Amino acid sequence: MSQVAVKIENLSVYYEQTPAITGVCFDVEEGEYLGIIGPNGGGKTTLLKSILGLIPINSGSIEIYGKKIGKNRKVIGYVPQIATMDKRFPISVIEVVLTGRLNQGLSPFYRFSKQDKEIAFYALENVGLKHLAHRQISELSGGEFQRMLIARALTVNPKILLLDEPTASVDAVSRNQIYSLLGELNKKMTIILVTHDLLAVSSQVTKLACLNEKLVYHGEPELTEKIVTSLYGCPVDLIAHGVPHRVLKCHEEVNSFD
Amino acid sequence: MIDAIFKYQFLQNALVAGFLASIVCGIIGVIIVEKKLVMMSGGIAHTSYGGVGLGYLMGFEPILGAFIFSVGAALGIGFIKRKGGARPDVVIGLFWSLGMALGILFISLMKGYPPDLTSYLFGNILSVTRSDIYLMLGLTIVVVFIIIILFNAWKAYLFDEEFASIIGIRTAFLEYLLLILVAMTVVVLIRVVGIILVLSLLTAPAATAEKFSLKLKKRMIYAIFLGILFCFVGLWISYITNIASGAAIVILSVLCYLLCYGVRWIDRIIKKSHIKNV
Numbered sequence: 001m002s003q004v005a006v007k008i009e010n011l012s013v014y015y016e017q018t019p020a021i022t023g024v025c026f027d028v029e030e031g032e033y034l035g036i037i038g039p040n041g042g043g044k045t046t047l048l049k050s051i052l053g054l055i056p057i058n059s060g061s062i063e064i065y066g067k068k069i070g071k072n073r074k075v076i077g078y079v080p081q082i083a084t085m086d087k088r089f090p091i092s093v094i095e096v097v098l099t100g101r102l103n104q105g106l107s108p109f110y111r112f113s114k115q116d117k118e119i120a121f122y123a124l125e126n127v128g129l130k131h132l133a134h135r136q137i138s139e140l141s142g143g144e145f146q147r148m149l150i151a152r153a154l155t156v157n158p159k160i161l162l163l164d165e166p167t168a169s170v171d172a173v174s175r176n177q178i179y180s181l182l183g184e185l186n187k188k189m190t191i192i193l194v195t196h197d198l199l200a201v202s203s204q205v206t207k208l209a210c211l212n213e214k215l216v217y218h219g220e221p222e223l224t225e226k227i228v229t230s231l232y233g234c235p236v237d238l239i240a241h242g243v244p245h246r247v248l249k250c251h252e253e254v255n256s257f258d
Numbered sequence: 259m260i261d262a263i264f265k266y267q268f269l270q271n272a273l274v275a276g277f278l279a280s281i282v283c284g285i286i287g288v289i290i291v292e293k294k295l296v297m298m299s300g301g302i303a304h305t306s307y308g309g310v311g312l313g314y315l316m317g318f319e320p321i322l323g324a325f326i327f328s329v330g331a332a333l334g335i336g337f338i339k340r341k342g343g344a345r346p347d348v349v350i351g352l353f354w355s356l357g358m359a360l361g362i363l364f365i366s367l368m369k370g371y372p373p374d375l376t377s378y379l380f381g382n383i384l385s386v387t388r389s390d391i392y393l394m395l396g397l398t399i400v401v402v403f404i405i406i407i408l409f410n411a412w413k414a415y416l417f418d419e420e421f422a423s424i425i426g427i428r429t430a431f432l433e434y435l436l437l438i439l440v441a442m443t444v445v446v447l448i449r450v451v452g453i454i455l456v457l458s459l460l461t462a463p464a465a466t467a468e469k470f471s472l473k474l475k476k477r478m479i480y481a482i483f484l485g486i487l488f489c490f491v492g493l494w495i496s497y498i499t500n501i502a503s504g505a506a507i508v509i510l511s512v513l514c515y516l517l518c519y520g521v522r523w524i525d526r527i528i529k530k531s532h533i534k535n536v
Contacts, residue, residue, distance in 0.1 A: 053424075054420065074425070076424070078421060078424050086417070090471070091413065091474060092473070098410075099413065099421070099422070100425065102425060102427060108407040110408075110411070111410075136472040
């Protein structure tokens with residue numbers, strides 16, 4: 001019997017009067033690779049941010065290894081969407097990755113120790129960016145930037161890795177690199193992945209959650225037309241390559257060829 | 259002019275004031291340019307005018323009033339921005355004009371002949387006194403010290419506030435602290451270039467330095483040197499042509515920024531045509 005890493009009970013979050021998510025309940029077990037999919041505005045990012053404790057929740061509870069997030073910060077490594085980041089900021093790759101080693105609160109005169117630097121370089125090696133450690137971030141490609149953010153999350157030594165659309169603005173090669181990296185990392189930690197990328201989800205994750213204000217589906221990573229219809233309202237929306245009315249089972253087979 | 263510097267106390271004061279102003283401008287300027295807080299700084303600066311007016315009305319040192327008002331504005335704008343529910347640029351605009359209006363009100367409430375406020379509005383580096391220097395020195399030391407001791411935390415906060423708060427860095431505290439540092443910087447600059455011209459000395463050296471380095475620390479150092487250059491050369495121009503020192507410094511720094519921009523623009527065009535030819 002494996003341990004429960006994240007326990008979400010009856011979670012509701014409202015923005016003013018508008019519900020973003022209502023009545024969501026599910027557990028994430030240790031070692032799980034959970035994919036969360038859903039339409040735009042379906043509350044995926046809201047769910048991530050409430051797990052991280054960034055936004056107030058209206059009702060329900062979230063526990064990370066049995067504790068509230070505020071007390072258990074260093075358990076989670078967070079990888080944000082790169083679309084929201086400032087890519088022109090004057091900072092180098094290794095400096096970004098080292099920020100994950102900073103202490104809680106504020107420590108005056110903090111200098112990164114040798115161990116901090118070793119951990120940071122090890123994380124960079126893990127994501128295959130060690131040779132770019134002293135590059136400025138403005139000189140990175142989208143895929144490299146994304147992997148740098150994964151490395152930064154890893155320096156926290158997390159038990160759970162949370163990723164928000166890690167393949168949203170990267171090319172196909174980088175996307176495959178990121179997914180194989182996540183597959184590797186899953187051997188050591190729990191992964192929660194929010195994505196639009198339905199192809200990857202079906203082939204990679206061990207559990208799937210479909211979110212559209214409510215939790216529509218939670219279980220084995222097998223998308224049936226019924227789930228998809230209740231999730232998006234119409235199955236056509238889901239067909240990633242724009243071939244209308246092809247069911248997803250078929251799509252998975254296509255995926256295994258490429 | 260060199261002889262005059264040794265001869266006249268006011269010129270020595272002016273040079274020291276320019277030097278101190280350049281240090282805070284270089285450091286805080288780079289931060290506000292990166293964090294897109296330029297208009298916020300403008301709001302904080304202009305609100306301080308109310309404090310100058312209050313100082314004259316109540317009979318205490320106007321620069322102290324400016325300090326209190328700009329810190330108040332920094333905390334007020336920061337609080338409303340953090341709590342949400344109002345657009346930050348609207349709040350900045352309102353504080354901006356409210357401060358100026360209060361200044362005018364306080365001055366008009368004064369009995370007798372109104373004081374000349376141009377040196378606060380447009381600065382007069384040549385009228386900097388000993389006590390001004392001490393105040394500027396104190397504020398400069400505080401600003402530099404706070405930035406240096408928390409440099410790594412500042413870097414994490416400036417690059418990605420959200421991640422910094424997730425790993426437990428107290429970002430709300432840093433945000434208020436930064437705004438207070440901006441308020442202190444504004445006070446240091448008021449004597450040099452004045453309330454209205456503060457923005458250019460905060461942004462021009464930092465924005466020009468941006469073109470020279472991709473590293474945060476180096477960028478700050480370049481900005482400090484550029485600030486010193488602008489202040490001293492501006493002072494020299496104002497000395498020999500007898501125009502207002504604040505205006506001379508501001509015009510020089512903006513022209514330098516535009517020149518750098520122009521050079522880079524031409525450089526890009528040349529490189530582009532080179533690529534085409536290949």
